[in-house]
Amino acid sequence: MSGGTHGDRGLDSPRSFLEYASSRAEERAKNAKLGRVQAYLSAIAPIGAARVRVRAAHLIQELPEDAPPEDAVALAQARVGEFWEAAFGTSDTGDLAARRAIARKPDAFLDRDPQALSEMRRLYESFSVEADLVPQPMAPSRLRALVGILPSWLLGAAAATLLFSITSGPILHRIPWSVLLGILLALHSNATTLALLGVFGRVRRAQEKERADGSSAKEPLSLPDTAIVIPIYHEDPKRVFSSVGAMRDALERTPHAESFTFYVLSDTQDPFVAADEERAWRRLAAVPRSVIPVYYRRRPSNTGKKAGNIAEFAVRNEQRFRYMIVLDADSLIGPGTILELVKRIDSNSRLALLQAPNDLRGGETIYARALQFGHALAGGILLRGLSRWSGGNGNYFGHNAVIRLSAFVRSCGLPKLAGAPPLGGPILSHDFVEAALLCRSGHEVRFAHDLGESYEEPPPSLEDYLTRDRRWCQGNLQHLRLVTAEGLTTLSRIHLLYGALAYLASPLWFAFLILGALSPFVGVTIDDPRLALALTLGAFGLLLFPRVIATLHAIFTRRKEFGGLLRLLSSVGIEFLVSVLLAPIMMFAQSQFVFEILSGRTVSWGTQSRDGSGSSNLFDPRLMIIFFSGIVSGVLLMWSSELLALLLAPIWIPWVLAPLLSRLLTHQGLSRAFRRLGLLRVGTETAPPPIIQSAERLRDYFHPDETSRFRDIVLDPALNARRRQDLEASSPRELTSEERALIEKLEERVLSRGPAALSSEERALLLNDAQALARLHREGWKRWPVESWDLPRPMHAESRER
Template sequence: MDGDGVIALSASNKAAAETDLTDAADRPASPEMPMRGMPAEMPGDMPRQSLWRFRRRNRRRFIDAGRSRSSLTRRFAVLGSAMLLAAFAVYEMEQVLEVGGLTPVEIVVLILFALNFAWIAMAFVSAIAGYGVVIGRLSRTRRTPAGPLASRTACLMPTYNEDPARVFAAIEAMATGLYDLNQAPAFDWFVLSDTTDPDVALAEEAALLAARSRLGDKTRLYYRRRRRNVARKAGNVADFCTRWASHYDNMLVLDADSLIAPETIVELARRMDEDPDAGLIQTIPALVNGTTILARLQQFAGRVYGPIVGSGLSFWTGSEGNYWGHNAIIRTAAFLGAAGLPDLPGKPPFGGHILSHDFVEAALIRRAGWTVRIADDLAGSYEESPPSIIDLAIRDRRWCQGNLQHIFVLPARGLHWVSRIHLMTGIGSYLASPLWLLLILAGLALSLQAHFIRPEYFTEDFQLFPTWPVIDAELALRLFGLTLIVLFAPKLLGLIAFLRDPEARRKVGFFRTIFSFFFEIFVSALIAPVMMLVHTGAIVSILIGRDSGWKPQRRDDGGVPLKALIVRHRWHMLFGIALLFAASLDSWVLVAWLSPAILGMLLAVPVSGITGSTRIGRDIRRLGLLRTPEEVDPPAIVRAAAALRPVYDQAIAARPDLATLAEDSSARALHLALVDRVADRPRGQIDATEALATAKIGEATNVEEAVAFMTPQERATVLATPTLIVKLAELPKH
C-alpha cells in the first residue's frame, strides 16, 4: 500500500487505511457488508501472440475432424459463383465502354466498377445460399435438451460510462431466467467496468448492491472497475482473463446493451460441452428497443434481411466463422492460449492497440486449431442500435479505424484463408464508400469530358476512319438492370423469407411489411450518400493521423439541436451543391441520373434530424411502419429487463456522492469492499492525476472543499484508490 499514494501517509493514516481495507476484504457477507467485489484471483497465462511467427506443427489437432472441417463444395459454389458473376459484369461494362476504344477516364471507371460490383456480387450469392437455409429451417423443430451442464461459464458484461440501470436490469433478467431453468449454478456474472465518470461509477455500485440484494442466492454477481482503461474493451476482458478466467470453462461475452434469452445461453453452453473442438460460437443478435426512425430502420432491416445474410455467411464459412465482439460464448482455454493481442507497430491511428479486436481474436483462435462458428439457427440474442446518424457516425469512426488496422494483420503467418477474407471484408465495408464516391466522380468526369472536350477523331496513327467516343446505350441499360438485381435481390429474398414465416407474418401483417419494405428502401437511399461521405471523411482523417478516441454511446434519444446538425452536415450539403452544379453543366438528364445521391446530401440536415427524433419515431410506430415481431410481441427477456429498469433507476437515485461516501463510515466500508486492488507503483513513475488529487486533499480544510477542488478525472481516481478515500475521510466534514 506504500506505493499507492504519491505523498506518503502518516503512520496513523496507514493504520486507518489498513483497518478499513482489512475489514472490507475479510468481513463475511451480510446485509450490512456484502461480499467483496470479485472472487479470489486464479491467475492464468495469456501470452501475446505474434503475427509474424507461427509454427504450423504446434497447431492443435481436431478431436472430431469430420465434424470440425468445413465443406469445400459450399465454398466453391458460393465464392465461385460470385467470381463468375463479377467477371461477367465487368466484361459487360468493358463492352459498354470499348465501342470506340477505352480512354484513360473510361479505364478508371471500369476499374472502380469492378471493385464495387465484386463487393455486391459476393453479398448477392451469399444471400441466395442463406435464403435456402432459412426456408429449409422453417419446418424444422428445435431441440430442447434437458439436464445440468458439464461446464461453468463466466458471463462478462463490460461497460464504459453506460447507464447502470440498463446494465443491471439486463443481468437480473438473464440471471433470474437461468435460475428458473435450474441452470444458475453453471453461470456466474461479472460487470467489468471501465467507467471514467465518478458519478456513473457510484451509480454502478448502487445498482450492484441493489442487484445482489434482489437476487440473493439465485446467482453470484461480481463487479470490478479498472483504474486505467488500458487497451479499451479488449484490455478490460484480458484483465479478467489473466486474473479470474481460469475458474471457468467458458466465457459468455456481452455488451452493455446485450440481452440473451436464458434458453439460448444454456444452448450455447451445451454446444460447447458437446463439441470439444469449439473455440467460439457467435450468435446473430437481433435489434430491439429502437425508438427513432434510424434505430427502427436498422431494427427492421436486421430482422427481415439479416437472417438470410447471417445464414448465408454461416453456410460457407463453416468452422472458420467470425466474432463480432459480443453475444458469443468462448472456450476459456482457447481464448487464453490463442487470443492474446499484440500491439501493432507505430502510433495510432494505425499502430498501438487493435481497436477492432474481435475479428483478430477469431482469426487467432482458428489459427490455433479451434473452430469458430456462427450459430445462425439460434434465436433469442438481442442488442440495440445507435439512435441517430450522428451517433452512427461516431461509432463507425471508431470501427473504421479498427478495421483499417487489419491491413497490417492480413499478412500474419498461419491465418486460415477464410479468416483473411473476414478481415478483408471488414476493411472493404469502409473502403466501399470512397470507391463508390470515386465511381460517381469518374462517371461525372466522363460525361463532362464528352460534353466540353473536343474529341480527337483522328489519332497520330494512320487510319481511314475516325475514333468516335461512343458508349453502347443498349448494353449500358442491360448492365444497369443487372446491377439493380444484384443490389436489391438480398433485400427481396429477405422479404420473401420473412413473409413465408407464418408467425412473423401474423404478428406484423402482410401489407404493413410490404409498406415498411418500400419505406426502408426510400429512407436508406436518402441516408446512404451521407454515410458514404461520413465513411470517406473517416478514412481521410485516419490517413492524416487522427485517432478516434473512445466515447460512450448514446442508446435512446438521438435528438440533436439544429445548430449542431448544420455544423455536423455542412460539408455534406456543400458537396451535394457542388455535385448538382457539376452535373447541371452537362445536362438535366445527368442531374436526374445522380439525383438519389444529390438529394440525400442536400437534405442531410432534415433527414438527420427527423430520423434521430424519438417523437417522430413514435409517430412512425403508430402508423405501423418498420414493425418487427419482437416489437409487436416483445420476447420475455426484453419485457423482463424493461420492467426492472425503474427499480434500478430508483436505487441509483439514492446513491451517495463522493463527499457523503467519505463522511459516512458505512457507505465507505461498502465502497472499499468493491474497490479493485491497486498494483504497486514502480518507483519514479508518478501518476499525475493521483498526485494532483492527493495534493488537493492536502490543501483542503474539509471534505466538501476537497471534492470541489477536484476534476471529474481526479474524483474517479480517488474512488479507485483506497488510501485516498481514507485520507479524504480524515478531513473535517464541514
C-alpha cells in the same frame, strides 16, 4: 410495589433502574462503535461479513469502554493505514490492486505476521501489473492470392468487361471506370450469395442431425462452470444492471442455475459514473436467496480497452471456469439461448467459439427502428447463409458468444502492429482477429444461426452511428495488415479482407461516380445503349436482390411478426426510402473516414450513446461538411450540365438534406406516430419475450440518486482518491478567502446533518474541491451514522484460494 415480575428484576428501586438504564446505554454505545467500525472495514476490504465482525470486535477491545464511536473509527483508520503501509508500501487505501490482493487472502487482512505481509505484497505486485494474453505472431506468409470467392469476382470481371466493350473513348479513362464497376459488383454480389444460401441452402444430413453446430441430442445432467462477463466503460448503470438482473432471474428458474456466475468488468474512470455502478451492483447483489452470484470489478486504468479488460479476466480465471459468455453493455440473452450455447460448445471439443445472432431491440427513433426492421427482415437470412458458407471457420462479433476459456487464453493474445496508429499500434477491432487466431490454432468458430432471444440495441441517431462507424473503420482497415499473416485459414483471410473492403467500397463508389460524371467531358461514349441499360438494371437488381428475397421470405413465413401483410409492405417501403436517402451520406462519411485514417488521424474506443430516445444536432460538424459539399456539388453540376445534375441528383440532394434528415429521423413526435401506426414493427414489439419485459421492469429499480452518489464518493476510498486525482490534475485555481469560508461552512453542515442537507449546487462545490473531499472522507466515517446506511463496499472478481 414489592412483588411481581418487576420486583423480581429489581427495577422498582431507583438504584436498580439507573443501573439497568446505564448498562443499556453502554450496550447501545458499544453497538454503535462496533457497527460503525464494521461499516468502515466493509468499505475498505472485501473479506466477508464474518471476518469483518471479528476484526471490528478486536479493534473495539483496544478502546476504553467510554470511548465515543468516532474514536473507534479513528483507531480503525489508523490500524488500516499501518497495515497498508506494511503490506503494500502505500498509504492509499483506495488502491484497487491492494483490495484485490486482500480479496485473494482475506484472512491476512490486518495481520502483522511477516509471512502474511510478504504474501500480501506478492499478490499486490501481481495485481499491480495488468494481466494479459501472450501476443501471437502474425508474420506475413508467402500466400500470394486468396481463393474461395471466385463466383462473385467472376461476375465482377464480366461486368467490367461488358462496360469496357460497350464504350469508346480514352482508354486511360475507360479502364479504371470498368475495373471499379467490376470490384464493386463483386463485393455486393457476395450478399446475394449469402441470401440465396440462407433461404435455399441445405446442409448435409449428418450436419442437420447435429443442427450444424455441434449440438448434442442428449440433455446433460449438469453444465460446466461458466462465467457471463459484461465489460463496461462509462455506461448507463441502469441499463446494464437491469439487463443483468433480468438474465440472472431467468437463469435461476432453470435447473442449471448453479453453473453460472455474472461478472461486471468495469473500466470506468469517472468516479461519478463508478459510484452509480457500484450502487446499482450493491442493489443487485443484495437480493436474498439468490443462487447466481453477481460480481463487480473495476480496473484502475483501462489498459488495452475492452480487449484488455476481457484478457485480464480470462488469464486470472482460466482455472475456475471452462467457458465464458461475453456480452456487451446493451446485450440481453434469454435463458434458453444461454443454456443452449453452453450445451453446444460442451458437446464439441473442437469448438472454441459459438456466436449467437445479434438481433436489434429497443429502438425508439425512426432511425433506430429502421435499422432494427432491416435487420429483422434480412439479418437472419444473411447470418444463416454466412453460417453455411463458413462452416467451422466462422467469425466473432465481439459479444453474445460463448468462448472456451482455455483456447482463448492460449490462442488469442493480440499482437501489436508495427508503426503508429491509426494503421499501427494496438488492434482496435479485436473480434475478427481473435476468431482468426482460434481457427489458426486448429479450433472451430461457428455461428448458432438458429437461436433466438439474443439482442443488442441500435444506435439512436445518425450521428451516433457515424461515431461508432469511424472507430470500426479504423479497426477494420488495420485488418488489411493481417490478411497475409502466416497460418490463417482461407476463410479467416476473407473475413478480414471483406471487413476492410466494406469501408473501402465507399471511396471506390465515389471514384466510380466521379469517373462516370466526367465521361462525357473526356470523350467517352456509349456504343450500345441497350446493353448499357441492361448492365445498369442488372447492377441495381444485384444490389436489391437480398432485400427482395428477404421480403418474399417474410411474406410467406412470418408476416404476422411484422404486424400483417399491409404493415410489412409499408415498413419495407419506408425502410427502403430511408436506406436510399442515407446511402449517399454514408458513402461520403465513410470516404472521409478512410481519407482521415490514411492521412494519420486516429480515434480510440470511447463511450457509446445507447439512449433509446436519441437526439440530433442540426449543426453537427460532420453533417455540416456533407451539407456544404452537397451545395457545392449541386451548383457545379447545374453550371456544367443540367442533365448531369439531374442524373446525379440522388447523390447530391441527400447530401444537402443530411442535417434535416438526421433531425427528422430522431424526431420524437414522428417516432411515436410510427409506433402507434405499427410501422417498422418487429417481433420483439409484436410479442415481447419475457426476458425483455423483465429488463424493462427493472430499469427504474436502478435509477441513479444524486445524494447517494455524493455520499459514496465521499466515503469510498477508491472513488474519493480518483476524484481528488482528477481535480489536482486539472490545476484548479486558488480559492478566495470567501470561497474557502463557504466551503468550510458547507463541510460542517454536511458532516453534522448528512448529505441530504445540501442542495445539488452545494454538493457540487464540495465535489470540486480536493481539500474538502479529503476532510469529508476522514471525518465522514467518524460523524455519520454509517452503520445504518447501504454503503459502498469493494467486491472481488477473482477466485480465492481454496
